[in-house]
Amino acid sequence: MSRFISFEGIDGAGKTSHLDALESQLRQAGHDVVRxxxxxxxxxAEKLRESVLHDAMDALTESLLVFAARRDHLVQVIEPALARGAWVLSDRFTDATFAYQGAGRGFDLSVLSTLEKWVQGQRQPDLTFLFDLPPEVAAARLSAARQPDRFEAQDTAFFERVRAGYQARLRADAQRFALIDASANQAEVARQVDAALQSRGWL
Ligand SMILES: Nc1ncnc2c1ncn2[C@@H]1O[C@H](COP(=O)(O)OP(=O)(O)OP(=O)(O)O)[C@@H](O)[C@H]1O
Ligand SMILES: [Mg+2]
Known part of the structure; x- marks a missing residue:
């Protein structure tokens, strides 16, 4: 049976690291996995990503580009994969738009909700991991790792708003989410991810 799982959280929360781990775990178990x-x-959508991450633009333009990319991603990749019974693991999805463009940049949430309905209809992830941690901890993890893009270069106050934006999405649709304490060490975070999947009978 297909599963659509998204990984969310501020920059440096550990999403990509734990996606790598879960992807190899699921492949070893013989699942059809689309990462x-x-x-x-x-x-x-990758061309639009380059623009969104590196070109200056107003928040509506940014939101339209992100949802245009999402539409192409759904039509070309996600919906076909789910239709054939694959597990789709996505490093971010629509909650990130509400958190970054909405809460972070202060863009109108009702416009985002309209775009969400146009682009996705009823489609939502079956499960969303929210990697939650203080922005200072995430920033310390990233500082050595790489050159910041437009979002990573934002200050702590921006990431506090993004974190709160994610928490608001969780409160609005709590059964879709698994809240992960991402400030813990990697082994403990992996244990929390496993526990969420096991509690749903998915592992
Ligand atoms: N639980 C953890 N404890 C300490 N360091 C961690 C932990 N999880 C990940 N890291 C390290 O923190 C850095 C950021 O992790 P990762 O790239 O997985 O985060 P991310 O959420 O994907 O960030 P981004 O949104 O910027 O892509 C990496 O160097 C990773 O090795
Ligand atoms: Mg990442």
Missing amino acids: TREPGGTPL
Whole structure:
């Protein structure tokens, strides 16, 4: 049976690290796994990602580009994969738009909700891991790792708003989410991810 799982949280929370771990675990168990990311996941959406991460633009333009990329990603990759029974693991999805463009940049949440309905209809992830941790901890993890993009270069106050934006999405649809204490060490975070999947009978 297909599963659509998204990984969310501020920059440096540990999403990609734990996606890598879960992807190999599921492949070893013989599952058909589609690993993808947002913005991106198709050639067109990856081009839009480059623009969103590196070009200056207003928040509506940014939101339209992110949802345009999402539409292409859903049509080309996610829906076909779910239709054939695959597990789709996405590094970010729509909660990130509400958290970054909505809470982080202060863009109108009702416009985002309208775009969400246009682009996705009823489609939502079956499960969303929210990797939650203080922005200072995440920033310390990233500081050595790489050059910041437009979002990573934002200050702590921005990431506090993004974190709160994610928490608001969780409160609005709590049964879709598994809240992960991402400030813990990697082994403990992996244990929390496993526990969430086991509690749903998925592992
Ligand atoms: N639980 C953890 N404890 C300490 N360090 C961690 C933990 N999880 C991940 N890291 C390290 O923190 C850094 C950021 O992790 P990762 O790239 O997985 O985060 P991310 O959520 O994908 O970030 P981004 O949103 O910027 O892509 C990496 O160097 C990773 O090795
Ligand atoms: Mg990442």
